[in-house]
Amino acid sequence: MPEPASTDAGKPSAINILVVDDSAMMRTMIRRAAAATGLPIGELYEAADGQQALAVLKEHHVDALFTDINMPVMTGIELLRQIAGHERWQHMIRVIISTDGSEARKSEAGALNVRLYVEKPFRPEVMRDVLSELATVR
């Protein structure tokens, strides 16, 4: 499994991100917003459902997982359950990006070690806030 690139001391290292959403347009929007932040992003991988996401996670080093909830084949919650407790993904920061902003879903997400919960619709600037926060916890 590839290791993250080493960096000069003091410089923020680039974050590898996996974006999981069944809408390609939403993935494009997130990709574009992430690029516009100017924050150091390494690789940005994409997946259209939880099953594709697992395949990416097994192949590549990912620092942050951004996932939708309602998706075909495998939902975001099921994806998070699949990776919960696995040591190889313990380092990975989990972020939900979903139209479902209910307390019930947030509570479910919290139990699955989700760090940030972004409700759709969101302004592109929110991606800067998310990535800035992720940079502080790595």
Next chain:
Amino acid sequence: MAGRAAARCIVGIGEFAVSHEAAQTIVTHALGSCIAVCIWDPSAVVAGLLHFLLPDAAINPERARTQPATFANTGLPLLFQAAYAMGLDKKRCRVRLIGGAEIGGLSGVNSLNVGKRNLLAARNILWRNGLLIESEATGGSAPRSVALRVGDGKIDVTSGRDLIHEM
């Protein structure tokens, strides 16, 4: 700017200015439903301010020709082109928006939500150009004035004589 730069550069409605004079302050007044787009590059020490009145030049092509900074979609490109020519780097550019109030009055313009439409137009154009907004002082119902300091990028937002926001 030719000769010795004035300490304050005043921008009127439908105008813009850019500066790399660190001692200078760019100022605009009477921001009601209008939007002031403030940009600043901390490394190049270049600042710019556009004070636009309406979202889209299509509603008045003649005015767009004679005073393009009146509209968001013709004014913003001019602001950035001038700033790039002075050395502003898009990757370092900090963008802040002020204005977009709904000013009640006799004209009835408020019923058209001009302030909100201006704000959405500015956000839309900036997003299409890959720029995120650092902060905003927008909405409400009070007019604002803006003073943007070229040297350190600080912005004072006032309403009447009151300092209501520092950015």
Next chain:
Amino acid sequence: MTSSQSSQPFADYQGGLLAAVTDVAENSLFTFADASDEAAFDAAAPGLGTGWVQAQIHFAGSTSGEFILTVPVVLAQRLGAAFAGADTADEIGEGELVDFTGELANMICGAWLTKACPQEAFDLAPPTVVRGSAACAVAGAGRMYLMVEDTPVRLEIAWGTRNAAGAPMEPERTDGR
């Protein structure tokens, strides 16, 4: 089992939908949405012929039903361009159009349900998107009409759920139509 729209959170479903559309329009699409009426929609529809796109989403929770969004293709292309940060609507091809319309319906429906029932999680099925005319998707559905960028849009809510075969059941009438 048939669900009813009579539960309190959905008593003002039209107000909730307008708030959701406004939220999506302003935050993700940089545009305005205003309440409108059937007359304005019917006046515009013939001029757009079969140039419409319709997205349908099944939602399931304590209340279940179908959410249907009907928009002109030209509007969906403009909104898709704004959403993705594209320069022009020309960059929105057929695939992007279908994808975006489905996601737009997903965002509106999800935002509406979250506001109406903030404690409860709903399941949203993947959207079904079709191109064609502006004909209503579900008989007897509650309808509301909006203007987005001076272009007519229709939302429909059909309260009910699917039968064992997975087909939508005939929804209850909610507005006397």
